[in-house]
Amino acid sequence: MDPDRDDAARLRRGDPAGLAGLMGRHQDRLFRYLLRLLGEETVAEDAFQQTWLRVAERIGRYDAARPFGPWLFAVARNLALDHLRRHRPESLDEIDEPEAPGGVDTDPLAHAVARQQSARLSDVVAGLAPRDREVLSLRFEEDLALSQLAETLGVPMPTAKARLYRALARLRERLLATAPAEAWR
Amino acid sequence: MSAHVTELLALAAAGALDPEEAARVEAHLRDCAACASEAGAWRSLVERLGGMPAPRPSRALVARAVEAVEGLLAERRESAWNRAALAFLVAFAWTMAVVSWLLVDLLTGELALRIERSFGPPAAWYAAYLVTGWFSAAVAAVLLGRRRQEEGRIT
Numbered sequence: 321m322d323p324d325r326d327d328a329a330r331l332r333r334g335d336p337a338g339l340a341g342l343m344g345r346h347q348d349r350l351f352r353y354l355l356r357l358l359g360e361e362t363v364a365e366d367a368f369q370q371t372w373l374r375v376a377e378r379i380g381r382y383d384a385a386r387p388f389g390p391w392l393f394a395v396a397r398n399l400a401l402d403h404l405r406r407h408r409p410e411s412l413d414e415i416d417e418p419e420a421p422g423g424v425d426t427d428p429l430a431h432a433v434a435r436q437q438s439a440r441l442s443d444v445v446a447g448l449a450p451r452d453r454e455v456l457s458l459r460f461e462e463d464l465a466l467s468q469l470a471e472t473l474g475v476p477m478p479t480a481k482a483r484l485y486r487a488l489a490r491l492r493e494r495l496l497a498t499a500p501a502e503a504w505r
Numbered sequence: 506m507s508a509h510v511t512e513l514l515a516l517a518a519a520g521a522l523d524p525e526e527a528a529r530v531e532a533h534l535r536d537c538a539a540c541a542s543e544a545g546a547w548r549s550l551v552e553r554l555g556g557m558p559a560p561r562p563s564r565a566l567v568a569r570a571v572e573a574v575e576g577l578l579a580e581r582r583e584s585a586w587n588r589a590a591l592a593f594l595v596a597f598a599w600t601m602a603v604v605s606w607l608l609v610d611l612l613t614g615e616l617a618l619r620i621e622r623s624f625g626p627p628a629a630w631y632a633a634y635l636v637t638g639w640f641s642a643a644v645a646a647v648l649l650g651r652r653r654q655e656e657g658r659i660t
Contacts (some may be wrong), residue, residue: 334581336574336578339575340571348559348561351561351566352559368566372574373570373574376574441553445557456554459521460554460555466520481521484516485521488551489515492547492550
């Protein structure tokens, strides 16, 4: 039996134990995804809470024949994109200009990972456009297959593939510009 | 190297090609050093992406989310109970109205005279009507009391 389906059925009946099970399995990856997409920790925290509320409200619409993860991410994605449209209506594809080297880092994610070995990569990822960050996070951090990626993004598979390549190409272009001697050359 | 080849190599490293495409790319890489080098660079990038530090939600954040959802579930339970109680009371009120009409008819009409001969005096029917009224009031009081208890538990 799929534990997600069991817990979703419990939550549908109003049993909080269902929520506990679903959160236990998905909270880390959901938060990571929201943080990558939204770029700010406080905003991601708010979206995290709103996502679980939305899940509890709409669990009756979840099709138990399908995996829970993509449905959860689609709920989170809609909330996050609504936020981005409200606060950055200019473009979801616009690249966030990163802080100048040595400057104060205001992005909590970049600040948190700057102390790690892959600081440069994280910095550059954080500076990409939200849609690029999203597709990279879903594919390489959440390990979604291309079909799941397309389902979560709500686009056909060829479009998902094109977005994935575009994000990779932009990332590599920026990495080469900032550190041409690294292994991604 | 053409843009199309670069795209294929990047998507191959990302595991986003279908098996046939991936097999063709692999076969090509065995004979093309330039493409093999380019593919290696993409693989390196992809591996690093998967190894980025993974931020996790704080316990306080998870606790807040759980509390918010449990509040929502409690509201739903209360709302469902209220709907059920209301439906019962409405049905009961309609039942009582119909029964009252029948009782009045029995006690005052021609039927009362016939029933009196076989089932007893109208006073007995009136007493039964009063007892039913008292009973319905008691049921309503119990239902309202339970609701007040539930509200007190939530708040």
